[in-house]
Amino acid sequence: MISVDHLTKTFGTVRAVDDLSFTVRPGVVTGFLGPNGAGKTTTLRMLLGLVAPTSGSATIDGRAYADIAQPGRVVGAALEAASFHPGRTALDHLRVFAPQVGVTDQRCREILDMVGLSEAAKRRVGGFSLGMRQRLALATTLLGDPQVLVLDEPANGLDPGGIRWLRELLRYFAGQGRTVLVSSHVLSEVQQTVDDVVIIAGGRLVHASPLADLAAMATRHVEVASPDESALRAALDGRGWAYAPSRDGVRGFEVEGVTAAEVGAAAFAAGVELHALTQQVVELEDVFLSLTGQAAGGAVETTEVAA
Amino acid sequence: MKAALTSELRKWTSTRLWWVLLLVMAAYMAFLAVVMAFSVTIEPGDAGAGATILHGTDAALTVYTLGNALGYVFPLLAGAIAMTSEFRYQTITPALLADPRRSVFLGAKLLSATVIGLAFGLVGTLSSVAAGAPILSWRGDGAYLGSSDVLVPVALSVVALAIWAFVGVGVGTLITNQVAAIVVVLAFTQFVEPIVRLGLSAVDALEGVAKFLPGAASEALVGASTYASLGMSDLLGRVPGALVFLAYGLVLALIGRFTTLRRDIT
Numbered sequence: 001m002i003s004v005d006h007l008t009k010t011f012g013t014v015r016a017v018d019d020l021s022f023t024v025r026p027g028v029v030t031g032f033l034g035p036n037g038a039g040k041t042t043t044l045r046m047l048l049g050l051v052a053p054t055s056g057s058a059t060i061d062g063r064a065y066a067d068i069a070q071p072g073r074v075v076g077a078a079l080e081a082a083s084f085h086p087g088r089t090a091l092d093h094l095r096v097f098a099p100q101v102g103v104t105d106q107r108c109r110e111i112l113d114m115v116g117l118s119e120a121a122k123r124r125v126g127g128f129s130l131g132m133r134q135r136l137a138l139a140t141t142l143l144g145d146p147q148v149l150v151l152d153e154p155a156n157g158l159d160p161g162g163i164r165w166l167r168e169l170l171r172y173f174a175g176q177g178r179t180v181l182v183s184s185h186v187l188s189e190v191q192q193t194v195d196d197v198v199i200i201a202g203g204r205l206v207h208a209s210p211l212a213d214l215a216a217m218a219t220r221h222v223e224v225a226s227p228d229e230s231a232l233r234a235a236l237d238g239r240g241w242a243y244a245p246s247r248d249g250v251r252g253f254e255v256e257g258v259t260a261a262e263v264g265a266a267a268f269a270a271g272v273e274l275h276a277l278t279q280q281v282v283e284l285e286d287v288f289l290s291l292t293g294q295a296a297g298g299a300v301e302t303t304e305v306a307a
Numbered sequence: 308m309k310a311a312l313t314s315e316l317r318k319w320t321s322t323r324l325w326w327v328l329l330l331v332m333a334a335y336m337a338f339l340a341v342v343m344a345f346s347v348t349i350e351p352g353d354a355g356a357g358a359t360i361l362h363g364t365d366a367a368l369t370v371y372t373l374g375n376a377l378g379y380v381f382p383l384l385a386g387a388i389a390m391t392s393e394f395r396y397q398t399i400t401p402a403l404l405a406d407p408r409r410s411v412f413l414g415a416k417l418l419s420a421t422v423i424g425l426a427f428g429l430v431g432t433l434s435s436v437a438a439g440a441p442i443l444s445w446r447g448d449g450a451y452l453g454s455s456d457v458l459v460p461v462a463l464s465v466v467a468l469a470i471w472a473f474v475g476v477g478v479g480t481l482i483t484n485q486v487a488a489i490v491v492v493l494a495f496t497q498f499v500e501p502i503v504r505l506g507l508s509a510v511d512a513l514e515g516v517a518k519f520l521p522g523a524a525s526e527a528l529v530g531a532s533t534y535a536s537l538g539m540s541d542l543l544g545r546v547p548g549a550l551v552f553l554a555y556g557l558v559l560a561l562i563g564r565f566t567t568l569r570r571d572i573t
């Protein structure tokens with residue numbers, strides 16, 4: 001289990017991570033989400049002992065990373081941005097870390113095979129594509145067959161086939177009871193992979209729950225407006241629908257959990273004149289965007305039904 | 308530590324840059340040895356004023372320890388590049404993930420560089436011996452390859468060149484920017500130290516300071532100095548010289564350990 005406890009990091013005047021707490025349970029894939037600059041990489045670097053927290057702590061199975069004797073056997077971690085010597089071959093890259101992880105050259109070759117790089121084993125990393133680098137980074141994390149995987153933006157640069165392969169790999173690992181934490185700045189990229197989500201923005205936690213709970217926040221509602229407000233109220237009350245005054249200043253209402261067709265039919269039956277009838281669909285991604293404060297004017301998808 | 312050392316040695320053997328440095332050093336040392344062997348054995352008659360004739364073991368030592376006198380920039384660069392590459396390519400991130408103990412990382416880097424430095428020492432010294440000895444025995448007083456007065460300094464020149472690689476890691480730990488480290492190494496070895504050494508030895512009050520410069524200290528360890536044999540400077544004793552020389556590497560590495568290597572790796 002990964003546990004992040006009141007973690008804070010300031011770089012000069014930048015508060016990259018701000019009193020962040022969350023836990024990551026084993027047996028599931030957890031998505032660590034947030035927009036660019038949210039503090040994901042900084043949090044992971046603190047978890048991995050590369051960056052010293054300003055305050056707070058982050059532990060893996062109750063231990064700080066630095067206190068784990070042979071960390072490569074317990075935690076497989078890959079951080080964003082290629083960290084390869086361009087003159088080294090893929091196999092040599094793994095062989096460099098093999099002694100500390102305590103594995104043989106044979107294991108290095110097997111892992112290259114597993115990530116689909118066996119053809120490129122003897123090629124220099126300098127000539128690798130972004131996707132190949134991601135695969136090699138992943139190979140490095142898998143070397144010690146770790147119980148905990150920490151991956152920063154592992155899907156960056158992977159082709160659709162690669163993304164599917166990564167998804168299956170992560171699900172397989174979680175299925176074996178391992179702990180898997182993957183960061184991403186787009187929810188849709190990991191939506192089909194993760195069971196839990198931890199969402200941060202501006203260094204702070206904005207949401208942590210199973211993905212299903214986040215999905216439940218994705219609602220739909222209808223905007224409806226009439227010159228005869230009381231008649232419209234009566235028509236809506238007649239159906240027992242929950243509604244509230246419209247937020248965007250139009251003289252009208254937001255009706256929850258119904259379709260535009262239903263509202264239109266109710267108004268028609270009651271003989272109420274309508275000036276606006278709009279279906280508002282809030283997708284999961286929109287929930288993510290509004291949670292992380294990225295929801296701009298057009299983020300909520302609007303379907304005009306009638307006017 | 309053993310695992311860290313194996314890892315570091317694999318880092319060396321899986322990259323090519325130091326091989327290039329090693330080859331260039333071999334060629335350069337052979338060339339200098341030929342030039343030097345001719346210049347120290349030239350008859351006063353056929354040379355103009357200023358030619359210095361060296362005799363016997365002095366001539367042999369000057370030629371055979373050229374690696375340390377003029378070729379130390381190669382292992383020094385190799386050591387500095389080994390450390391700064393980690394920062395340049397951010398391989399320090401996976402390195403510290405594999406073993407978060409930063410002192411172990413630095414220690415293994417220093418040790419492995421010393422091992423590779425021995426290769427520079429052997430290659431550099433052997434090529435100056437191989438190129439210089441035939442000329443010395445043909446034109447001078449002989450090659451003196453059987454004399455312990457010559458062989459001990461020659462062996463110590465191998466050791467000194469290895470320590471230069473160690474010092475290089477120290478430089479790279481303190482100056483983690485690769486370009487800056489290379490510029491500093493080149494400027495210091497090619498201009499600053501030679502000029503300062505000559506400058507200091509010209510001023511009586513400061514003459515004692517020059518022998519504490521790293522190049523002078525390494526020559527003290529070897530027990531032979533191109534500068535000294537040309538009457539241009541004084542040296543420390545062999546043991547104090549060796550200690551001063553080692554201290555350069557250790558002090559640089561220690562300062563680096565508590566500054567650059569203590570910082571966040573982002």
Ligand SMILES: Nc1ncnc2c1ncn2[C@@H]1O[C@H](COP(=O)(O)OP(=O)(O)OP(=O)(O)O)[C@@H](O)[C@H]1O
Nearest residue numbers: 011014016035036037038039040041042043185573
């Ligand atoms: N070494 C550093 N010095 C100064 N500021 C830093 C440093 N590292 C990160 N930051 C700042 O901390 C904040 C969080 O950065 P971080 O890299 O953790 O974000 P992220 O969530 O990983 O973003 P991305 O999705 O772009 O990878 C940013 O404002 C960034 O500019």
Ligand SMILES: [Mg+2]
Nearest residue numbers: 040041042080
């Ligand atoms: Mg990041």
